[in-house]
Amino acid sequence: MRYSSDQKLQTRNRVLKAAAAQIRTHGPQGVGVAALMQEVGLTHGGFYAHFASKDALIAAAVKTMFEDAAAQRGRVIEDRSGPAALGAFIDSYLTADHRDRPDRGCPVACLLGQSAQLPALARPAFDTGVRGMVRLMASYLPETTPDPMALASSLIAELAGALALSRAVEDEALSLRLLEQSRLALRARAGLAIPNTESPYHDH
């Protein structure tokens, strides 16, 4: 075995990445140290050379989840700005695709209901992430918005709530309705043009 100079760091990052995906799909409790390390191609013993405990891993993983999410938002928004950026973000957020790929999805929506399972070590990272998302959203609102932070906070609640609900629900039709109704409502509330779409309650 030859160890390059940053071997350990690379391994750590691979473990973190795998953990972030696992946490989003199976929750913080659903991740096992042994299974996680095996996924990375290692065995469970070496884990404690990288993290002091499972809780420490989760805290670090939550942090990287938010960093990845910020990068992803950048890719979605591209060079748009203001309300156009907000529209692109909302439209990409409330899709069946985002719903079905929680492992790459928004950490807020994934951790929304996991407050009980989330170790105390990981809480500050979550708070920071939520704050950042609210601030970002507020910055994209039209300049005429009277209280951008207030509106942004309400928009985030619906955005993440609708995605989480659409995931929790079993019935596909109900799930899609939840996504689409909130997408339209959010666009309207943010002062964006409404795409001409029939209410899914009426077409059949």
Place this chain on the structure above:
Amino acid sequence: MRYSSDQKLQTRNRVLKAAAAQIRTHGPQGVGVAALMQEVGLTHGGFYAHFASKDALIAAAVKTMFEDAAAQRGRVIEDRSGPAALGAFIDSYLTADHRDRPDRGCPVACLLGQSAQLPALARPAFDTGVRGMVRLMASYLPETTPDPMALASSLIAELAGALALSRAVEDEALSLRLLEQSRLALRARAGLAIPNTESPYHDH
């Protein structure tokens, strides 16, 4: 020991009630059969006389959670009807009290992010509960609402999302802001009078 005629049923109900509270506070995985039975004053062995498996217990508990929630809504709404009922519901839902007592709170908000942990047996009960809540909300909206079901679905997403977010967040001030902003936004969206409250972003 004397067994009254409905002894078994009463025990079953006590187990269910305890399970419902545990699931809401610690999630489906956080409930242990042994600990649960001990809470009811029994030992773990008798459990399987009442439920075929832990998953079956959770499914039954989810069902009772929604029944309890419906009864609780009735108590909050009292003899109000229409928008007044809706206002009372929203105001009672987005409070620090509801946030801090998940064991007695809305099952939708508790199970929002637990989709991964929720056993398949319990999913239909959740769907039914969500549908019922949307229908109820739609029935309270002003008669002039163009598409009550569509609006109700969007309102539920924000309602449950805001409560879940306020629980997941560590910082008390942020948590209260999330509750209050969504409370005001929801009242406005439902066509209700806005109580005269300063934005918590501005007062300090």
Place this chain on the structure above:
DNA sequence: CGCCTTACATGATGACCATCATATGAAGCC
């Protein structure tokens, strides 16, 4: 050439957990 550090592997430990086979003890019936 040989020692030491580094990155990981092996294997063990103790805790917890769902599940079930079997025992117990009381109530009601004959």
Place this chain on the structure above:
DNA sequence: GGCTTCATATGATGGTCATCATGTAAGGCG
């Protein structure tokens, strides 16, 4: 008064899990 039934208790089984002590191979440095 013995027998059955029924709700619950006891104790075992097999599994999973986080954690840690110790072993091992390889590279770098003397």
